[in-house]
Amino acid sequence: MAMAMHSQYVMVMEEESSVEKVTRDGSLVCVIVRHLTSAFDRHAASLVCKLWNDAVTWETALLSVRSRTLFHLFPKRFSHVKTLSFLHCFDQVENGDLLLAASFFRRLQHLVIGHPESQQQKITDDGISDSVRNFQNLRQLTFCCLSNLTDAGFLAIIQNCRQLTSLSLTNCRNLTDEALDALSNCKFLQELLLRGVFMFTSYGLSKIGENCKGLLTVGLEFDSLDISLALKSIAVNCQKIETLNLKFWNGNLSELSRLCSLICLHIEADNRNNVDDAIINISASNRNLKEFTYFNRSAPLGEAATVAVLNNCKNLERFCIEASNLSDAAVLCLLHCKKLNSVILNQFYREGKSFAELGQSGVLKLKEISVAFGRGIWEGNLETLIRANKWLEKINLQRCLDLSPIVFRAIAACKNLQHLDLGFTDVDDASLAAIANSANFLRHLSLVKCESVSDMKVLSNFKALEYLNLDQCLFVNDEGLDFLAVGCSRLSDLSLASTGITDTGVSYLASCNLLRSLKIPYCRGVRGPGLVAISKSCCWLRYLVISHRLRHSEALVELKKHCCMVRLDIDDLSLVPFGFNVFR
DSSP: OHHHHHTTTEEOGGGHHHHHHHHHTHHHHHHHHHTOOSHHHHHHHHHHHHHHHHHHHHHOOEEEESOGGGGGGSTTTTTTOSEEEOTTOSSOOOHHHHHHHHHHOTTOOEEEEOBTTBOBOSOOHHHHHHHHTTOTTOOEEEEESBTTOOHHHHHHHHHHOTTOOEEEEESOTTOOHHHHHHGGGOTTOOEEEEESOOSOOHHHHTHHHHHOTTOSEEEEEOSSOBOHHHHHHHHHHOTTOOEEEEEESBOOOGGGGGOOOOSEEEEEEOSOOOOHHHHHHHHHHOTTOOEEEEEOSSSOOOHHHHHHHHHHOTTOSEEEEEOTTOOHHHHGGGGGOTTOOEEEEETOOSOOHHHHHHHHHOOOOOSEEEOTTOOSOOHHHHHHHHHTTTTOOEEEOTTOTTOOHHHHHHHHTOTTOOEEEOTTSOOOHHHHHHHHHHOTTOOEEEOTTOTTOOOGGGGGGOTTOOEEEOTTOTTOOHHHHHHHHHHOTTOOEEEOTTOOOOHHHHHHGGGOTTOOEEEOTTOTTOOSHHHHHHHHHOTTOOEEEEEGGGTTSHHHHHHHHTTOEEEEEOSOGGGSOTTOOOOO
């Protein structure tokens, strides 16, 4: 009983699947209890439940808080946990919450505060300084959108938490180069992620390599800051680095050829600089690469660089590029990497004769294929590649034009399929029915704006679905949501943006007991009562994206009472600049 009451506010993430199984068996438990007629049997059952309750508590390693107003109820009981997360807390975390946590969680090793879409304005340097004195065992720290955190508070963290091995900072906009200098005190730091808006300079970033020579993983994501000096510093000083994640608009990659230890290299850029020579040299120096990703719509990777990566790095397991510049001859170089299990060739603009040859060769045993945004790919070639890899787990054909039923029949033969994206394709009811009949393990399905589908009943045949995206689908209606809720009982994430549903349809989702995330912006038929109904029934529901029109409604007040994190979208898409999100 106690667990049922507090599970609405605290999620025990590590054992969540087990808890979900127990909650689904609630009706069976009720039947058993009704047959316990004697007082002795009922007392014995209560003792067993208490032992079960205590056992689950002690096995909990991660505590995720949804409401800070109820946080004070749990520290004493869960004082042994090693990870404390406020990531999904729908209200503002305050200094007092950190002090309370510091008083009880002496074994804490990982602390997460903040959400990418919610500025934390009530946490100050004083609160952080007063609490970190008791967090000396902290190993991992994740701060997101702490707008009042300055260098003073950050220095207090570094001075007290000297065992840090992982540090992730996102949009802590008042941190300056002085914070980067303080990293020299983190002798054990192995993982560093800096993302978003700060007051750092390019020169300050150059100190990262000098101050943190033991880094194994680095992530740098900046809109305008030039990361060239930082990359040079890392290349010169961090000779053990294995994983490098970069997202930038200004940066020179040439210095990275000094590294020889890279295992994973992920690059996302948005500039017109040609990096082919740099990538060729990097691949020659890092022949043990297992993962390579390069996305830049302004200047896709050239054929010479692509071939060099595939020839130099024979141990590649994952290869991801925008392939608009790629010929069929270059694609055939994939055969040099016999360990490949994931191939992403988005924006491929050829007939794809090489796809058929890859399939017929029998060399590759792929688990993931993506040719999203492809044009002109002959369906027979794609069908051959898919049929030759019946063990595929992920397929992404989003916006891949002019696909015919023969491709969808090939997909239906992939019995291990878990992720499928057919957004903006011509998939129809019959094809979906065939896929549902064989893909018994499909957990992730995206059908954004699929205009050839007409009947939602076919979706209820995907019994294992956990994620479903039906944005902009004209066939989505209230009656269909009723079928969906009954047939897809495992749904945890559902997106229905720009559909014709109403509160009646939303209320049908109340039977989806495991629903955690629901996105229904631009649905003018949803006024609020349906949202309140599911917030009361779905105890795991933690994240909603709804219309901005509901910002002053009683429904929004009720949702906050049930500890739901809510994001408001404006309704008129014509007011939104291209490529810009106006989430509040």
